[in-house]
Amino acid sequence: MMLYFVLLFLPYVLSARTRMVLPGYETLRTRNGNENSHKVLTVDRKECKFPFRQGGSIHHHCITISSSRPWCSLTHNFDRDFLWGYCAAVTTQPSVFVHSSRRFTDLCQVNPCQNGGICTLVPHRRSFECSCPENFTGRHCDQRKCYETIHLRYYDIGESWGRIYHRNVERCTCVDGEISCERVRYTVCSENPCENDGTCRLITATREEVCACRPGYSGPYCSIAPEAECYDNKGTDYRGVVNTTVSGAHCLPWNSDLLHDELHMGTVERASLRGLGEHSYCRNPDGDKMPWCYTLNDRAISWENCDVPSCVMRSWGNEPLVKSKMIRRASSRRVVQVPRPPPPPPPPNVLPDTNQTNDAKPAKKPVCGKRHKKRISVAKGRILGGSSALPGTHPWMAALYIGDDSFCAGTLVSSCWVVSAAHCFFRSPLVSKIRVILGQHNFNVTTSDTKTFGVEKYIFPGRFSVFNPTLHDIVLVKLKKQDGHCVRRTQFIQPICLPDKAMTFPDYYCCQITGWGHMHEKANKYSNLQEAGVRIFPFERCIQPEVYGNHVTSNMVCAGTDRCVDACQGDSGGPLACVKDDVSFLYGVISWGDGCGKTGKPGVYTKVVSYVNWINTIIKRKPKSK
Incomplete structure (x- = not known):
């Protein structure tokens, strides 16, 4: 039986790389x-x-x-x-798309998309598509939508809506880019959905509730404050109309049908009180550090912080002191920046003592294994294959670029140390040829959220042998300090927690694997960061002859099971992360397996609890005095 010890991520069953369209x-x-x-x-x-x-x-x-x-x-x-x-097969090519005298490759050279629309070739149609700005529609972006100033949104041609305008209750329709309204009969609403003391009326014919808002508020339910130019504190109460991110991307609406496990109107309890609605404005429903929104990034759901300044102030004598990064003055568009005092150093990477009984001193919150929650659940058992991860969902992920042509993943476990697979280093590469990138989302792409480190050294466990690299397949990689320190924790760079030596997770417990590896066994490209749920495979089944037999030892753990996902080439060294009490633990290191995602052949992971004493001894070792 051929064993592929360079095993790594998400099988072809959900590959976004392979696509044929007919x-x-x-x-x-x-x-x-x-x-x-x-x-x-x-x-x-x-x-x-x-x-x-x-x-x-x-x-x-x-x-x-x-x-x-x-x-x-x-x-x-x-x-x-x-x-x-x-999809039905093409029998004839619609002549409306391409004129017979016009070459396909020339379709977008002279942009057929009007009003700032972006032309994209569609090879399987031998045609093009136009991506229109939000105020235009039509195949060529040549039709203007209607902008309702009361609701602060565009309506497409043919759409209808109710409103209260100059104390009149009206029903309006968008006709050829112009708003056409007529007064309608109404009655009083049985319940008032209008926020901020707005007044509600019920249109008799359509049973539609419409709101009349107090000055300073707008939107269908008076929940938007268009004059807000900055946010206080973390921006959880921000109700302004900024809808672009720091990179210039446009926000998705909070009721977008493309959102699923993410936070949106249908998944957030009392969504309206958190500012979510049928709009695409920046909000902070999860108590993050500032307002943000979901975006489409490289044809995947992503998220970014928003391009809105902070305006938290406190009085200091007769002059206001800006505590946060900046405040934008609307009159001059001048940005005033005031330095913030340095934050206190972070506490050490320790878990709370669960045996502590002293009620006078509350247990410390863990400073490892925590991440933001931009999705409701990221490790569901029903997942059949991988899903694109959101930026920062796995802040302990490390990308290891070894030499000119080798890549592995790793897991940050403390400020200066990354855990990976020993077989990634079995050729003893020079430390000068290794770089480690933390905070990376897209393969080999650095951004303002990433941090690149050199390597000081890497350490194998004493029992590791290059002649049998699937045994004791774990390595510790020490990052080279920069300006006297290694990792500064950010929202996108955080360590995972190491398990206690006695920690176990039961059979079929759903854990998570992540990596940039090949999307299927014969692929030759890496992906953006992928995530998927896998279940712990019973050890007794994994050592059966038809599975892996005696190739699996007690220092290994199997995970995957039938109709689930697997790791594939390029994911070696990445984490098998299991969550307990909302804290993620490094339970396994992606090591080897038979192919990628084969039925009855789970992935095999180095069992971290078997090596946690060795890990702690190394990373807590004090340097020798010179």
């Missing part, structure tokens, strides 16, 4: 009668919904993930609804 099209007539839009149909004549979400990624065409035949989702969120169909 959809069928049906011409539709738009509202003005022009045959200029098309829909894709399945073999049973159902309509594909584009874009659709699958595995956390966003797809605009039929895909071949987990199937040799192109398929599509029948709703915008396959991760949530699991409704799909095979």
